[in-house]
Amino acid sequence: MKIATWNVNSLKVRQQHVMDWLETSQVDVLCLQELKLTDDKFPRAEFEAKGYRSWFAGQKTYNGVGILVRDGLNVDESTIVRNIPGHEDPQQRVITATIEGVRIISAYFPNGQAPGSEKFAYKLGWLAALHDWLVGELAQHPRLALLGDYNIAPEDRDVHDPKAWEGQNLVSPEERAEFVRLIGLGLVDAFRQFDHPEKIFSWWDYRMLAFRRNAGLRIDHILLSQPLAKVCTSCDIDKVPRKWEQPSDHAPVVAQID
């Protein structure tokens, strides 16, 4: 099974990009973030025509997550969960489904704005709630994958200029400690299971020619439970869609699980 995650920064604007990328990537499961549309505007029929079923949790203007699943894969409607159970939140950031026996979570982690801000406190609270919820999820579903825009660059090698970014939002010690806590649940960063060249990133600012300078961060991740990590044969970031016209600022991350 080929699984992927992509923050599309408005599905309305990026719908054709997603369609095109489904053709070239041939993924079985695609987790989407930052849909920025209400559920009635989700192009379900268009994806269905492409051979993908979809589940989503959207809202107006901000956030919104979804999962596209190739026809033929087994998905029980009763396994779909929206948001983090028990964590009251009007922001639509999580949707979960069991696909072919694999617990797939599509998550849009809060940005946090800046350490010390109100939004940063919300981010840390959200991370704690996610962690606590995952304890039970992992107990129930040994084959689990947490995919999404984490808005955390786990290590300095995930940052184009660690000195310039030191202590800032997305790389601060508090956020990195929360990432380590997720790893502590027994999850594995699929990307780091394999050798890659240096300076591979998943996000580049729209400004200052950041993509051309490769001034990016690796903030989109696929974390796998141990049984899945053992059968994962590759994990890569596909920079190609970032070169398309009017691109998302994020690139998709893809993992093969056999």
Next chain:
DNA sequence: ATGGCTTGCACCGCAAGA
């Protein structure tokens, strides 16, 4: 140099992203 792009909303300049 706290800007720089891009989006959505709503009515055009703002919030928010990362």
